[in-house]
Amino acid sequence: MTSAETAERTAAPFPSAEPTPAGSEWWRTAVIYQIYPRSFADASGDGIGDLPGITAHLDDLQSLGIDAIWLSPFQRSPQKDAGYDVSDYCDVDPLFGTLGDFDDMLAAAHARGIRVIVDLVPNHSSDQHEWFQQALASAPGSAERARYMFRDGKGEHGELPPNNWESVFGGPAWTRVVEADGTSGQWYLHLFDSSQPDFDWSNEEVREEFRRVLRFWLDRGVDGFRVDVAHGLVKAEGLPDYIPNPEAGSMGGEDENVPYWGQDAVHEVYRDWRKILEEYPGDRALAAEAWLPTAERTAEWVRPDEMHQAFNFPYLQTEWDAADLRAVIDLSLRAFPGVGAPSTWVLSNHDVVRHATRLALTAENPQGHGIGPDSPGQPIPEVGLARARAATTLMLALPGSAYLYQGEELGLPEVIDIPGEARQDPTWFRTNGERYGRDGCRVPLPWNADAPAYGFNDSGASWLPQPAEWARLARDAQAGVPGSTLELYRTLLAERRARGLGAGSLEWLDGYGVDAVAFRNGNVTVVANTGSEPAALPSGIVIASSGPVTDVVPADTAVWVVDQV
DSSP: OOOOHOOOOOOOOSSSOOOOOOOOOGGGOHHHHHEEEEHOOOSSSSOOHHHHHHHHHHHHHHHHOEEEEOOOOOOOOOTTTOOSSOOOEEOOOTTTHHHHHHHHHHHHHHTOOOOEEEEEOOSOOTTSSSHHHHHHHSSSOOOTTGGGGOOOOBBBSSOOOSSOOOOOTSSSSEEEEOOOOOSSSEEEEEOEEEEOOOOEEEEEEHHHHHHHHHHHHHHTTEEEOOOOOOOOTTOTTTTOOOOTTTOTTTTOOOOOTTTTSTTTTTHHHHHHHHHTTSSSOOOOOOEEOOSSSSSHHHGGGTTSSSEEEEEOOHHTTTOOOOOHHHHHHHHHHTTTTTGGOEEEEEEEEEETTHHHTTTOOOOOOOOOOOOOOTSSSOOHHHHHHHHHHHHHHHHHTSSSEEEEEEGGGGOOOOOOOOOOGGOOOOHHHTTTTSSSSTTOOOOOOOTTSSSSSGGSSSSSOEEEEEEOTHHHHHHHHHHTOOOOOHHHHHHHHHHHHHHTGGGOOOOEOOSSSSSSEEETTTTEEEEESSSSSEEEOOEEEEESSOOOOSSSOTTTTEEEEEOOO
């Protein structure tokens, strides 16, 4: 079924068109589950996950207890960067199915009370996008080139790039084109791979095109958008040279005044988009992927006339340390409510080392670098899993909205030993193997311990190799097993919902030790022990625990306790 044939197939807004009282919108307290489609479930058997695979497992997500799913890109793409290089924003890539498959998945999710957020990639397109192909065929200074960041080079013959910017994936951020007459010509900017040219967001034609894209998916019934590289889009006037800290994360979250991140003019874009979403019923939402140095800066993206949520990356990047965690939670609960938005909490996603590994690393590991067999600071798996379970137990008790990344409910670690010849991330190739990149957190999920590809499909094919340990971590091996990570997540999500923790408030508690994060939210007392010595156990009834507890809270363990009635 083609885009034209299905353009009229729109889903009704979910759950109703009735206005929601201000302050009670669903996104303020939602637990949102990120699906990386190519690694979630594969119905076709070609080794790459797809939309029918997602539909087939919606009952599993409903039983987990999440409120919404966010889908990483499934739009038409050459897949040079796993779908983050979009060639048609209003169609489904055949790898993942059809627009009809999307409509079926959306309707099935809504029927189960699950909302659907889709990824939008506005910083750049694929070099196969119709617009970029038109730009290559057009002359410098043309309207076609004005949609992208084309510039003349420096040097006597324009042989040097316009500035010294480096790509997030490594190597130069500029590529020179060959003009129609065969001569070397202008350069185009790509903050990521050379197959991902950056749009010029000072161009009104670009802005109008994305208004069209937003309306296309909103008309189909989606509940919102997660916006990729939301702190990008606008570049500083004059494109000044800039050298980032080589030890900083690849998305720039540690530095201020980066000429291609966090420019003030980007907020105009989201104010415009907010108006479009407000034309639609059902509390549609915008969530920003904005890597910024502080929670206060991140909160600028969710002012009342801009986005609804922004990922709390300062929280994600915080070490397993009580003082640091308390500080970032404090800052977050001041900064986000200070602009009328909920704080969000997140520990893993498709771009970072899974927290079941990351929290046990003993060496610096900047975001985007990944980890492989030769990386320093190799983790102890048992320590990583214990800390991950405790960190999630802590996170899901915090007021606001929380994001989960597929597979973390199974306790999946980062896959470290992917062979070089099997790696797919552009980072691996653009750095000549110096950075491992993000493949380790993207390995397809295990559903059934004894099935081909551990139930990812029926054929045994997998676009990234799955490790042998996936068998014991498979969903069917954990379902119904007391103490399993899957059952821990189910318990936490059920208790969070039943006790209204997402809409609650936090009161810090003392007396549990310097290495403990302790607070009260409603009638739940939470203690997370980040130290090596036991912490005091609150009096009352333990309703959730990341690990065994007796009369104390052991190291790397978190508990929820309610008052004895």
